[in-house]
Amino acid sequence: MISARQFPVLVEVGLRPGIADPQGATIERALPALGFDGVRTVRAGKAFRLTVDATDRDDAQARATDIADRLLANPVIETYEVTVFEAESPNAASSS
Template sequence: MNFPVIVTVTLREGIADPEGATIERALPALGFTGVTHVRAGKSFRMTIEAADEASALEKATALAERLLSNPVIEDASASIGTSAIGGSA
């Protein structure tokens, strides 16, 4: 079975995030107030072929940690998505 999986990679707390800080500084000029703690990260969607949801998630977590993130400065998490990009046949 194919499972739609979403992997989210975020900077660990305490790691400087210039992109997030710049976005936060730009917001008031565009009329958005009350937005704080902006942190930028990456998101990856993919379709994983596996026997069941648990093993799809396990595979996604392994590849997120090995390929998609730098564990020294980033946290990675995987979750089952709501819709497959390539169908879920």
């Protein structure tokens, strides 16, 4: 039996191109006023850090993608990107 390991996962959710992003636009306008020049675009989004029990990275990717698609993002107006990192070593996990 394959034991589950814990994979850190980052889910980034952003608005689809074409969907108005008033937050990003406000930040974009604020930057030059604060002296930060040379920033051409700002798009605001959300980031979620999960720790997922999975047998391997592909399994973790599949689980997190399902979560992103069904809950974390609304595919009508948002897109998402799932990044899976290397599982923490069992020793590190048990010592914490």
